[in-house]
Amino acid sequence: GAVVSQHPSWVICKSGTSVKIECRSLDFQATTMFWYRQFPKQSLMLMATSNEGSKATYEQGVEKDKFLINHASLTLSTLTVTSAHPEDSSFYICSAGTKKNTGELFFGEGSRLTVL
Amino acid sequence: SQQGEEDPQALSIQEGENATMNCSYKTSINNLQWYRQNSGRGLVHLILIRSNEREKHSGRLRVTLDTSKKSSSLLITASRAADTASYFCATDAGNTGKLIFGQGTTLQVKP
Numbered sequence: 609g610a611v612v613s614q615h616p617s618w619v620i621c622k623s624g625t626s627v628k629i630e631c632r633s634l635d636f637q638a639t640t641m642f643w644y645r646q647f648p649k650q651s652l653m654l655m656a657t658s659n660e661g662s663k664a665t666y667e668q669g670v671e672k673d674k675f676l677i678n679h680a681s682l683t684l685s686t687l688t689v690t691s692a693h694p695e696d697s698s699f700y701i702c703s704a705g706t707k708k709n710t711g712e713l714f715f716g717e718g719s720r721l722t723v724l
Numbered sequence: 725s726q727q728g729e730e731d732p733q734a735l736s737i738q739e740g741e742n743a744t745m746n747c748s749y750k751t752s753i754n755n756l757q758w759y760r761q762n763s764g765r766g767l768v769h770l771i772l773i774r775s776n777e778r779e780k781h782s783g784r785l786r787v788t789l790d791t792s793k794k795s796s797s798l799l800i801t802a803s804r805a806a807d808t809a810s811y812f813c814a815t816d817a818g819n820t821g822k823l824i825f826g827q828g829t830t831l832q833v834k835p
Binding site (some may be wrong): 612614640642644649650651652653654657670699700703705712713714715716718720 | 757759764766767769770809812821825827
């Protein structure tokens with residue numbers, strides 16, 4: 609199956625700093641990538657849809673200035689958590705679909721963010 | 725927003741037994757998918773069933789879909805300790821890849 613790589617897998621930062629998380633499709637082109645957030649023992653909440661070459665579409669309640677998404681190429685999308693606070697600590701997961709758009713998504717391994 | 729509900733929330737069985745998880749959703753869908761997540765890891769796609777399909781098999785997995793009841797079930801037969809994980813259903817309303825996930829079922833298979 610297609611491979612999606614996320615980096616870093618975990619990061620610890622101080623409150624007020626910004627953190628960038630990368631999501632790469634390694635062996636396929638992803639015109640669309642999705643960013644999810646998952647709190648402990650909870651389900652995945654869709655944050656935004658990242659489209660290559662255009663602005664991301666954010667879900668209701670997600671602050672676009674807080675969570676900056678850039679999808680500069682067909683294989684890379686980045687999520688930047690700006691001015692991070694302890695409540696932003698979470699597990700962030702990206703996913704991507706192939707151009708065939710079979711409906712199946714491929715997920716990265718996730719990035720665990722801890723804000724001190 | 726979450727549209728799926730799954731039950732049970734947690735399930736504990738002995739190795740060799742079958743495990744059944746149920747998922748209900750609220751709106752019309754194009755397809756429904758089941759994913760598995762090991763603790764602290766990403767998601768692994770298990771199976772996709774389209775709205776015009778009623779049942780699908782993949783190895784020890786059997787998925788059913790009842791669009792009239794807006795529900796789906798995942799059956800894992802002859803469970804193994806390695807099947808211990810959380811299982812999520814996810815629905816795609818527009819074939820856009822934008823998935824809405826259910827709350828998940830945590831399965832523990834005891835050796």
